[in-house]
Amino acid sequence: MKVTDTRIPDVKIIEPSVFGDERGFFMETWNQKQFEELVTGKPTQFVQDNHSKSKKGILRGLHYQTENTQGKLVRVVSGEVFDVAVDIRKGSPTFGQWVGEYLSAENKRQLWVPEGFAHGFYVTSEEAEFVYKCTDYYNPNAEVSIKWNDRDLNIEWPLNNNIDIKISNKDQNAMTLSVYIERDLHG
Template identity: 55%
Template sequence: MPFTITPCPIEGLFEIVPKVFGDHRGYFFESWSERDFAQAGLSMRFVQDNQSKSVRGVLRGLHFQKKYPQGKLVRCIDGEVFDVAVDIRPGSPTFGRWHGVLLTPERQNQFYIPEGFAHGFLVLSETAVFAYKCTEFYHPEDEGGLMWNDPAIGIEWPDLGMPPSLSDKDTKHASIEALRAELGGN
Protein backbone atom coordinates (compact mmCIF):
# COMPACT_ATOMS: atom_id res chain seq x y z
CA MET A 1 0.00 0.00 0.00
CA PRO A 2 1.39 3.44 -0.86
CA PHE A 3 0.23 4.84 2.52
CA THR A 4 0.83 4.21 6.19
CA ILE A 5 -2.48 5.00 7.88
CA THR A 6 -2.24 5.26 11.67
CA PRO A 7 -5.21 5.74 14.01
CA CYS A 8 -4.81 8.61 16.49
CA PRO A 9 -5.82 8.42 20.19
CA ILE A 10 -9.31 9.82 19.44
CA GLU A 11 -11.51 7.49 17.40
CA GLY A 12 -12.00 8.64 13.82
CA LEU A 13 -8.77 10.65 13.51
CA PHE A 14 -5.91 9.29 11.36
CA GLU A 15 -2.42 10.39 10.45
CA ILE A 16 -1.54 9.35 6.91
CA VAL A 17 1.98 9.18 5.52
CA PRO A 18 2.40 8.41 1.80
CA LYS A 19 5.21 6.35 0.34
CA VAL A 20 7.48 8.89 -1.35
CA PHE A 21 9.57 7.90 -4.37
CA GLY A 22 12.54 10.22 -4.72
CA ASP A 23 15.89 10.56 -6.41
CA HIS A 24 18.25 13.32 -7.55
CA ARG A 25 15.48 14.75 -9.79
CA GLY A 26 12.92 15.23 -7.02
CA TYR A 27 10.05 13.10 -5.75
CA PHE A 28 6.63 11.62 -6.51
CA PHE A 29 3.85 10.35 -4.26
CA GLU A 30 0.11 9.72 -4.28
CA SER A 31 -1.62 12.07 -1.86
CA TRP A 32 -5.04 10.42 -2.18
CA SER A 33 -6.35 7.12 -3.49
CA GLU A 34 -10.00 6.22 -3.03
CA ARG A 35 -9.16 2.52 -3.40
CA ASP A 36 -6.30 2.47 -0.87
CA PHE A 37 -8.12 4.59 1.68
CA ALA A 38 -11.24 2.38 1.38
CA GLN A 39 -9.08 -0.73 1.96
CA ALA A 40 -7.98 0.91 5.23
CA GLY A 41 -11.63 1.53 6.20
CA LEU A 42 -11.73 5.20 5.17
CA SER A 43 -14.58 5.58 2.71
CA MET A 44 -15.30 9.21 2.10
CA ARG A 45 -16.34 11.34 -0.84
CA PHE A 46 -14.56 14.63 -1.30
CA VAL A 47 -16.43 17.50 -2.97
CA GLN A 48 -14.15 20.51 -2.53
CA ASP A 49 -10.41 21.30 -2.29
CA ASN A 50 -9.17 24.39 -0.43
CA GLN A 51 -5.78 26.03 -0.07
CA SER A 52 -4.51 28.90 2.07
CA LYS A 53 -1.23 30.70 2.61
CA SER A 54 -0.44 32.22 6.00
CA VAL A 55 2.49 33.80 7.80
CA ARG A 56 4.18 32.71 11.04
CA GLY A 57 1.93 32.99 14.08
CA VAL A 58 -1.37 32.87 12.21
CA LEU A 59 -3.90 30.67 14.00
CA ARG A 60 -6.97 29.68 11.98
CA GLY A 61 -9.79 28.05 13.90
CA LEU A 62 -11.24 26.27 15.62
CA HIS A 63 -13.90 25.92 12.91
CA PHE A 64 -16.78 23.57 12.13
CA GLN A 65 -20.11 23.54 10.30
CA LYS A 66 -23.28 22.78 12.27
CA LYS A 67 -25.87 21.26 9.88
CA TYR A 68 -23.43 20.39 7.07
CA PRO A 69 -20.34 19.02 8.87
CA GLN A 70 -17.16 18.60 6.87
CA GLY A 71 -14.62 15.81 7.02
CA LYS A 72 -11.17 17.09 6.04
CA LEU A 73 -7.96 15.56 4.74
CA VAL A 74 -5.37 18.24 5.52
CA ARG A 75 -1.67 18.70 4.68
CA CYS A 76 1.00 21.37 4.62
CA ILE A 77 2.51 21.79 1.16
CA ASP A 78 5.11 24.37 2.17
CA GLY A 79 6.24 25.39 5.66
CA GLU A 80 5.13 23.83 8.92
CA VAL A 81 1.87 23.88 10.87
CA PHE A 82 0.56 22.40 14.10
CA ASP A 83 -2.87 21.05 13.17
CA VAL A 84 -5.57 20.35 15.79
CA ALA A 85 -8.91 18.54 15.88
CA VAL A 86 -11.37 18.77 18.80
CA ASP A 87 -14.10 16.16 19.21
CA ILE A 88 -17.53 17.84 19.23
CA ARG A 89 -19.63 14.75 18.45
CA PRO A 90 -22.68 14.66 20.74
CA GLY A 91 -22.54 11.62 23.00
CA SER A 92 -18.90 10.87 22.20
CA PRO A 93 -16.87 9.59 25.17
CA THR A 94 -14.04 11.88 23.99
CA PHE A 95 -16.21 15.01 23.57
CA GLY A 96 -14.03 18.08 24.16
CA ARG A 97 -10.73 16.23 23.79
CA TRP A 98 -8.15 17.37 21.25
CA HIS A 99 -5.37 15.81 19.21
CA GLY A 100 -2.65 17.65 17.31
CA VAL A 101 -0.30 16.67 14.50
CA LEU A 102 2.77 18.50 13.18
CA LEU A 103 2.38 18.67 9.39
CA THR A 104 5.45 19.20 7.21
CA PRO A 105 6.35 18.74 3.53
CA GLU A 106 9.44 16.80 4.57
CA ARG A 107 7.23 13.99 5.91
CA GLN A 108 4.38 14.71 3.45
CA ASN A 109 2.07 13.56 6.27
CA GLN A 110 -1.64 14.26 6.28
CA PHE A 111 -4.29 14.36 8.99
CA TYR A 112 -7.78 13.00 8.39
CA ILE A 113 -10.44 14.70 10.50
CA PRO A 114 -13.95 13.27 10.04
CA GLU A 115 -17.25 15.06 10.44
CA GLY A 116 -17.97 15.99 14.05
CA PHE A 117 -14.70 17.74 14.88
CA ALA A 118 -13.69 21.38 15.18
CA HIS A 119 -10.46 22.10 13.30
CA GLY A 120 -7.69 24.66 13.44
CA PHE A 121 -3.99 25.16 12.84
CA LEU A 122 -1.08 27.37 13.89
CA VAL A 123 1.66 28.36 11.42
CA LEU A 124 5.12 27.64 12.86
CA SER A 125 7.30 28.58 9.85
CA GLU A 126 7.81 31.99 8.22
CA THR A 127 5.02 31.12 5.76
CA ALA A 128 2.94 28.01 5.14
CA VAL A 129 0.77 26.75 2.31
CA PHE A 130 -2.01 24.58 3.69
CA ALA A 131 -4.26 22.40 1.50
CA TYR A 132 -7.25 20.24 2.32
CA LYS A 133 -10.00 18.17 0.79
CA CYS A 134 -13.55 18.44 2.22
CA THR A 135 -16.43 15.96 2.29
CA GLU A 136 -19.04 18.75 2.24
CA PHE A 137 -19.30 22.10 0.53
CA TYR A 138 -18.65 25.25 2.56
CA HIS A 139 -21.83 26.92 3.83
CA PRO A 140 -20.97 30.34 5.34
CA GLU A 141 -24.31 30.59 7.14
CA ASP A 142 -23.60 27.27 8.89
CA GLU A 143 -20.27 28.21 10.51
CA GLY A 144 -19.47 27.46 14.11
CA GLY A 145 -16.35 27.85 16.16
CA LEU A 146 -14.64 27.18 19.47
CA MET A 147 -12.24 29.39 21.39
CA TRP A 148 -8.70 28.47 20.36
CA ASN A 149 -7.50 28.89 23.96
CA ASP A 150 -10.45 27.47 25.92
CA PRO A 151 -8.91 26.16 29.18
CA ALA A 152 -11.59 23.44 29.34
CA ILE A 153 -10.11 21.98 26.13
CA GLY A 154 -6.50 22.73 27.07
CA ILE A 155 -4.82 22.60 23.67
CA GLU A 156 -1.05 22.71 24.05
CA TRP A 157 -0.24 25.05 21.17
CA PRO A 158 3.49 25.44 20.44
CA ASP A 159 4.97 28.57 22.01
CA LEU A 160 6.21 30.93 19.31
CA GLY A 161 7.18 33.67 21.78
CA MET A 162 4.39 35.88 20.45
CA PRO A 163 0.60 35.91 20.64
CA PRO A 164 -1.14 34.22 17.70
CA SER A 165 -2.54 36.33 14.88
CA LEU A 166 -6.30 35.70 14.68
CA SER A 167 -9.05 36.89 12.38
CA ASP A 168 -11.70 39.05 13.99
CA LYS A 169 -14.13 36.15 13.68
CA ASP A 170 -11.77 33.74 15.47
CA THR A 171 -11.55 36.01 18.55
CA LYS A 172 -15.30 35.62 19.20
CA HIS A 173 -15.90 31.86 19.28
CA ALA A 174 -17.73 30.07 22.10
CA SER A 175 -16.37 27.80 24.80
CA ILE A 176 -16.72 24.01 24.68
CA GLU A 177 -19.17 24.26 27.61
CA ALA A 178 -21.38 26.69 25.66
CA LEU A 179 -21.33 24.26 22.72
CA ARG A 180 -22.17 21.35 25.05
CA ALA A 181 -25.19 23.31 26.36
CA GLU A 182 -26.24 24.19 22.77
CA LEU A 183 -26.09 20.50 21.84
CA GLY A 184 -28.26 19.58 24.85
CA GLY A 185 -25.66 18.28 27.27
CA ASN A 186 -23.37 15.35 26.75
Protein backbone atom coordinates (compact mmCIF):
# COMPACT_ATOMS: atom_id res chain seq x y z
CA MET A 1 0.00 0.00 0.00
CA LYS A 2 1.29 3.45 -0.94
CA VAL A 3 0.02 6.43 1.09
CA THR A 4 0.40 9.97 -0.24
CA ASP A 5 -0.30 13.19 1.62
CA THR A 6 -2.50 15.77 -0.09
CA ARG A 7 -2.19 19.52 0.37
CA ILE A 8 -4.32 19.00 3.50
CA PRO A 9 -2.07 16.57 5.41
CA ASP A 10 -4.89 14.68 7.18
CA VAL A 11 -6.52 13.74 3.86
CA LYS A 12 -4.61 10.85 2.30
CA ILE A 13 -4.51 9.13 -1.09
CA ILE A 14 -4.16 5.38 -0.70
CA GLU A 15 -2.98 3.24 -3.59
CA PRO A 16 -3.25 -0.49 -2.89
CA SER A 17 -0.74 -2.94 -4.30
CA VAL A 18 -2.33 -4.56 -7.34
CA PHE A 19 -1.21 -7.95 -8.62
CA GLY A 20 -2.42 -8.68 -12.13
CA ASP A 21 -1.90 -10.92 -15.12
CA GLU A 22 -3.91 -12.10 -18.13
CA ARG A 23 -6.52 -13.61 -15.78
CA GLY A 24 -7.32 -10.33 -14.02
CA PHE A 25 -6.06 -8.81 -10.78
CA PHE A 26 -6.01 -9.12 -7.00
CA MET A 27 -5.70 -6.32 -4.46
CA GLU A 28 -6.21 -5.93 -0.75
CA THR A 29 -8.65 -3.02 -0.29
CA TRP A 30 -8.59 -2.93 3.50
CA ASN A 31 -6.03 -3.85 6.15
CA GLN A 32 -6.71 -2.54 9.67
CA LYS A 33 -3.10 -2.70 10.87
CA GLN A 34 -1.59 -0.99 7.82
CA PHE A 35 -4.33 1.65 7.77
CA GLU A 36 -3.71 2.60 11.40
CA GLU A 37 0.08 2.57 10.99
CA LEU A 38 0.30 4.38 7.64
CA VAL A 39 -2.81 6.58 7.47
CA THR A 40 -4.34 7.60 10.81
CA GLY A 41 -1.64 6.76 13.33
CA LYS A 42 -4.36 5.77 15.80
CA PRO A 43 -7.00 3.07 16.29
CA THR A 44 -9.73 3.50 13.69
CA GLN A 45 -12.95 1.53 13.66
CA PHE A 46 -15.34 1.39 10.73
CA VAL A 47 -18.98 0.60 11.56
CA GLN A 48 -20.82 1.01 8.25
CA ASP A 49 -20.15 0.32 4.55
CA ASN A 50 -22.11 2.16 1.84
CA HIS A 51 -22.43 1.66 -1.91
CA SER A 52 -24.01 4.13 -4.35
CA LYS A 53 -24.46 4.17 -8.11
CA SER A 54 -24.79 7.42 -10.05
CA LYS A 55 -24.96 8.49 -13.68
CA LYS A 56 -22.74 10.99 -15.50
CA GLY A 57 -23.21 14.57 -14.35
CA ILE A 58 -24.52 13.66 -10.88
CA LEU A 59 -22.99 15.79 -8.14
CA ARG A 60 -23.48 14.64 -4.55
CA GLY A 61 -22.47 16.80 -1.60
CA LEU A 62 -20.99 18.50 0.17
CA HIS A 63 -22.24 16.44 3.13
CA TYR A 64 -21.31 16.51 6.79
CA GLN A 65 -22.87 15.36 10.07
CA THR A 66 -22.84 17.69 13.08
CA GLU A 67 -23.25 14.67 15.37
CA ASN A 68 -21.90 11.18 14.73
CA THR A 69 -19.21 12.77 12.57
CA GLN A 70 -17.86 10.30 10.06
CA GLY A 71 -14.43 9.54 8.72
CA LYS A 72 -14.80 7.97 5.29
CA LEU A 73 -12.53 5.69 3.29
CA VAL A 74 -13.86 6.08 -0.26
CA ARG A 75 -13.19 4.34 -3.56
CA VAL A 76 -14.79 3.69 -6.94
CA VAL A 77 -15.40 0.14 -8.17
CA SER A 78 -16.88 1.08 -11.56
CA GLY A 79 -16.40 4.29 -13.54
CA GLU A 80 -14.78 7.53 -12.34
CA VAL A 81 -15.58 10.43 -10.02
CA PHE A 82 -13.91 13.64 -8.94
CA ASP A 83 -13.97 13.34 -5.15
CA VAL A 84 -13.76 16.39 -2.86
CA ALA A 85 -13.03 16.83 0.87
CA VAL A 86 -13.44 20.26 2.52
CA ASP A 87 -11.88 21.01 5.90
CA ILE A 88 -14.55 22.42 8.23
CA ARG A 89 -12.73 21.75 11.51
CA LYS A 90 -12.85 24.75 13.84
CA GLY A 91 -9.39 26.18 14.43
CA SER A 92 -7.75 24.10 11.71
CA PRO A 93 -4.96 25.86 9.77
CA THR A 94 -6.55 24.51 6.58
CA PHE A 95 -10.15 25.46 7.49
CA GLY A 96 -12.20 26.13 4.35
CA GLN A 97 -9.62 24.55 2.04
CA TRP A 98 -10.43 21.60 -0.19
CA VAL A 99 -8.75 18.63 -1.83
CA GLY A 100 -10.01 17.04 -5.05
CA GLU A 101 -8.88 13.72 -6.52
CA TYR A 102 -9.99 11.53 -9.38
CA LEU A 103 -10.97 8.09 -8.13
CA SER A 104 -11.71 5.37 -10.64
CA ALA A 105 -12.00 1.63 -11.10
CA GLU A 106 -8.93 1.95 -13.32
CA ASN A 107 -6.60 3.82 -10.92
CA LYS A 108 -7.96 1.94 -7.87
CA ARG A 109 -7.11 4.86 -5.58
CA GLN A 110 -8.86 5.39 -2.29
CA LEU A 111 -9.23 8.65 -0.41
CA TRP A 112 -9.22 8.93 3.39
CA VAL A 113 -11.57 11.75 4.43
CA PRO A 114 -11.25 12.15 8.22
CA GLU A 115 -13.88 13.35 10.65
CA GLY A 116 -14.36 17.12 10.40
CA PHE A 117 -14.54 17.27 6.61
CA ALA A 118 -17.49 17.87 4.30
CA HIS A 119 -17.47 15.42 1.40
CA GLY A 120 -18.87 15.22 -2.11
CA PHE A 121 -18.22 13.87 -5.59
CA TYR A 122 -19.01 14.49 -9.25
CA VAL A 123 -19.43 11.62 -11.73
CA THR A 124 -17.21 12.05 -14.81
CA SER A 125 -17.84 8.66 -16.48
CA GLU A 126 -21.11 7.35 -17.98
CA GLU A 127 -21.92 5.99 -14.53
CA ALA A 128 -19.99 5.19 -11.38
CA GLU A 129 -20.31 2.90 -8.40
CA PHE A 130 -18.89 4.47 -5.26
CA VAL A 131 -18.20 2.50 -2.06
CA TYR A 132 -17.07 3.79 1.30
CA LYS A 133 -16.45 2.74 4.86
CA CYS A 134 -17.63 5.05 7.68
CA THR A 135 -16.33 5.46 11.23
CA ASP A 136 -19.79 6.30 12.61
CA TYR A 137 -23.39 5.58 11.70
CA TYR A 138 -25.47 7.72 9.36
CA ASN A 139 -27.60 10.19 11.31
CA PRO A 140 -30.11 11.93 9.00
CA ASN A 141 -31.12 14.36 11.78
CA ALA A 142 -27.55 15.69 12.00
CA GLU A 143 -26.75 15.87 8.27
CA VAL A 144 -25.81 19.24 6.80
CA SER A 145 -25.22 20.11 3.16
CA ILE A 146 -22.80 22.87 2.22
CA LYS A 147 -23.22 24.34 -1.27
CA TRP A 148 -21.08 22.56 -3.82
CA ASN A 149 -20.50 25.84 -5.67
CA ASP A 150 -19.90 28.10 -2.64
CA ARG A 151 -17.80 31.04 -3.88
CA ASP A 152 -15.79 31.10 -0.65
CA LEU A 153 -14.69 27.50 -1.24
CA ASN A 154 -14.06 28.02 -4.96
CA ILE A 155 -13.88 24.28 -5.72
CA GLU A 156 -12.61 23.61 -9.23
CA TRP A 157 -15.08 20.91 -10.23
CA PRO A 158 -14.24 19.38 -13.65
CA LEU A 159 -17.73 20.06 -15.00
CA ASN A 160 -18.61 19.01 -18.52
CA ASN A 161 -20.35 21.99 -20.15
CA ASN A 162 -22.31 19.65 -22.46
CA ILE A 163 -23.91 17.82 -19.54
CA ASP A 164 -26.48 19.24 -17.14
CA ILE A 165 -25.43 18.86 -13.52
CA LYS A 166 -27.94 16.82 -11.56
CA ILE A 167 -28.21 17.70 -7.86
CA SER A 168 -30.67 16.55 -5.19
CA ASN A 169 -33.13 19.05 -3.73
CA LYS A 170 -31.25 18.81 -0.42
CA ASP A 171 -27.98 19.79 -2.09
CA GLN A 172 -29.66 22.45 -4.23
CA ASN A 173 -30.93 24.10 -1.02
CA ALA A 174 -27.65 23.66 0.87
CA MET A 175 -26.13 26.48 2.92
CA THR A 176 -22.91 28.32 2.27
CA LEU A 177 -19.91 27.74 4.51
CA SER A 178 -20.34 31.20 6.06
CA VAL A 179 -23.97 30.43 6.98
CA TYR A 180 -22.85 27.07 8.40
CA ILE A 181 -20.23 28.84 10.55
CA GLU A 182 -22.71 31.50 11.69
CA ARG A 183 -25.31 28.85 12.56
CA ASP A 184 -22.69 26.85 14.45
CA LEU A 185 -21.63 29.92 16.45
CA HIS A 186 -25.18 30.83 17.48
CA GLY A 187 -26.57 27.31 17.84
